[in-house]
Amino acid sequence: MRQRERQLGLLYALPLSVFLGLTFLAPIVLVAGFSTMPEKVFELTHMPDFSAYRTVLAQGYWKSVAWSLVLAALATLILLVICWPLAYAMAKVFKRFTLVLTIGVVMTLFVSENIRLFGWVLTLMKGGLIEGYVRSWTGFGFDAPLYNVPVIVFGLVYVYLPFMLFPLAQGISMVPDDARQAAFDLGATRWQILKEIELPLAMPGILVGSLLTFVLAAGAMAESKLLGGRAVITIADEVQTAFTYGQNWPLGSALAMVLIAIIGTLAIWAISKADLDAMMGRKS
Amino acid sequence: MSDASPILRISALTKTFDDFTALHGVDLDVAEGEFLAIVGPSGSGKTTLIRLLVGMDDPTDGAIWLRDQRIDVIPANKRPTCMVFQSLALFPHRTVGQNIEFPLKLRGVKPAVRKERALELLDLLRLPRDYYSKRIQQCSGGEKQRVALARALAFDPEILFFDEPLSALDYRLRKTLEKELKDLHRRTGKTFIYITHSLEEAMVMSDRIAIMRAGRFEQIAPAEEIYARPVSPFVAEFMGEVNFLSLSAGTVAGAELSPAAQAALAGQSGTLVIRPESLRLAPQSADLILSGTVAAEYLLGSRVQYRIDSPAGELTVEVLREDAVAGVGAPVSLGCDISAVHAIAEAEDAAA
Known part of the structure; x- marks a missing residue:
């Protein structure tokens, strides 16, 4: 019976597995192949020589990698802190208003990220929506709060908010009300309830939200280009440059592989650290 | 306490x-x-x-x-x-x-x-x-x-x-x-x-x-x-099965009362509460005597329960297996002692 269920399960999973294999794995294999080619070639037919990886190491690309990871980590942390209360309210307090909020947040995704970021540029730039009005009313202008690192982090937080908010709300809705009430009845303060009950029980949601935002933000470039005015260059930006202006596919591929390796390792480490079954209270 | x-x-x-x-x-x-x-x-x-x-x-x-x-x-x-x-x-x-x-x-x-x-x-x-x-x-x-x-x-x-x-x-x-x-x-x-x-x-x-x-x-x-x-x-009903008889000015409709019962209930009005196990079938003597016909019989392990149609209303009786006598449709007489009867006065009844 068990055996049969297993076989059926594998059978049902087959179409999607094939689809994923073709659409997800194949491009990565292709990129991995290109990353081992000599620089500035456009075929996979040359002898592998790993010269592109040498360039990655020699040319100081680690700075872009570091900026991407630091920016992504900052954005993830800030999102965790600001989304927790909102997600909590969505899961436990708002009731019908949750739907309105969900639609509102999802609606922003209908407009492309670049256009929304340009909207922020128009809002924040010198002579833009804010500074322009302030100057015309008060006579005093000020420099645009653009083209710096904080505004890049702001952009990342703004763009990836839904990816933290919804998993977090899902995680919080998994915290049973009676567990919270029982902890309170047994003498726990609000902070103790948060630390001992809510955070551990909502951990699957926290983890999924953090991984999503971190991975997406680590691969982001529009925020640093548009809002940040390339105050710092992210690794994704470098990858794009290598493929386009640089006409150096092997270098771009090598950079992409480095990013995939770092983020993949981090993600697998995070998931393995967290015993999802135990957190969700399933039988082990 | x-x-x-x-x-x-x-x-x-x-x-x-x-x-x-x-x-x-x-x-x-x-x-x-x-x-x-x-x-x-x-x-x-x-x-x-x-x-x-x-x-x-x-x-x-x-x-x-x-x-x-x-x-x-x-x-x-x-x-x-x-x-x-x-x-x-x-x-x-x-x-x-x-x-x-x-x-x-x-x-x-x-x-x-x-x-x-x-x-x-x-x-x-x-x-x-x-x-x-x-x-x-x-x-x-x-x-x-x-x-x-x-x-x-x-x-x-x-x-x-x-x-x-x-x-x-x-x-x-x-x-x-x-x-x-x-x-x-x-x-x-x-x-x-x-x-x-x-x-x-x-x-x-x-x-x-x-x-x-x-x-x-x-x-x-x-x-x-x-x-x-x-x-x-x-409360009586909440505490398990019970029979209610209506009591008015010391008399119970459909029941015969002994002198002792008449003295105990004299002048009272309200509801009489009798537990099914307090009622006996075909009693030799009793303070309160009712009669009716057996409408249904239920076996409860060592006990037997009867539902009885009587002029005083539908009654439930529970007796030990060895005391069981009648079958469905049989006429029976029932009785109990005044000590097993509890009277709830009218005022309390109305408040409830």
Whole structure:
């Protein structure tokens, strides 16, 4: 019976597995192949020589990698802190208003990220929506709060908010009300309830939200280009440059592989650290 | 109960939700070490009452005193009481040991000390010591029950509240745990207040039973007294099957009364309460004699129950198997002694 269920399960999973294999794995294999080619070639037919990886190491690309990871980590942390209360309210307090909020947040995704970021540029730039009005009313202008690192982090937080908010709300809705009430009845303060009950029980949601935002933000470039005015260059930006202006596919591929390796390792480490079954209270 | 001042005193406690009053100014004294069961059908206000007592809700009016401290103004996490939830509310992400230690951990008790206490509590509740590191999900229903109890006892509350914790369990396990709980009450000497809709449960365990109806206490007394002398037909019916006869000015319609019964009931009006097992079939002599025909017969193990159509209304009689006489359709006479009859006066009846 068990055996049969297993076989059926594998059978049902087959179409999607094939689809994923073709659409997800194949491009990565292709990129991995290109990353081992000599620089500035456009075929996979040359002898592998790993010269592109040498360039990655020699040319100081680690700075872009570091900026991407630091920016992504900052954005993830800030999102965790600001989304927790909102997600909590969505899961436990708002009731019908949750739907309105969900639609509102999802609606922003209908407009492309670049256009929304340009909207922020128009809002924040010198002579833009804010500074322009302030100057015309008060006579005093000020420099645009653009083209710096904080505004890049702001952009990342703004763009990836839904990816933290919804998993977090899902995680919080998994915290049973009676567990919270029982902890309170047994003498726990609000902070103790948060630390001992809510955070551990909502951990699957926290983890999924953090991984999503971190991975997406680590691969982001529009925020640093548009809002940040390339105050710092992210690794994704470098990858794009290598493929386009640089006409150096092997270098771009090598950079992409480095990013995939770092983020993949981090993600697998995070998931393995967290015993999802135990957190969700399933039988082990 | 004892002469000592009560551990818990509730006075004029009222709870109103919008336009619905769930509790109508109830009063109650609970003695130290008492096992009190609060019984009522759903919607009677018993859940509202316990939520106020543990602090999960605020009363609209009235006060709750624990000895000489007023506790209704204190949040639940600062009250020296705790509750075993209907759902048990065990923490699924913690082991059995961590669940039990939880209240001690909150108080900053050292790990070694609280483990010692948790193991003692496992002993007290007759759970094996190696359950300490077991996951909650690996425990059976009865074991979870004991873990929830151990966690509540680790808190060392002045009063332990129970919100129908046995209602989700199967019959046999419930019976076992009822006895264990009674035993635990005796061994710990704590004050237990137990909410249930099952009167049977209340009778097995408690010293006193408080019967609730529509946001008020209908009767608060030991089980035997409630059974023998219910203050209203509601209580009488709640305490199991019962026959009601209407009594007006000392006469009972459809029944013959002996001189002794006439003297006892002289001038009274209201409702007569007779338990099915107090009635005898074809009595040699009795203070109250009825007659009718057998409408149905039910075998209840060692006893037999009859439903009888009589001029006084439909009656239920329960006799031992060896005393069974009639079959369905047979005419029978029934009787009982005046000592087994309880009269509820008209005024109380009307109030109910």
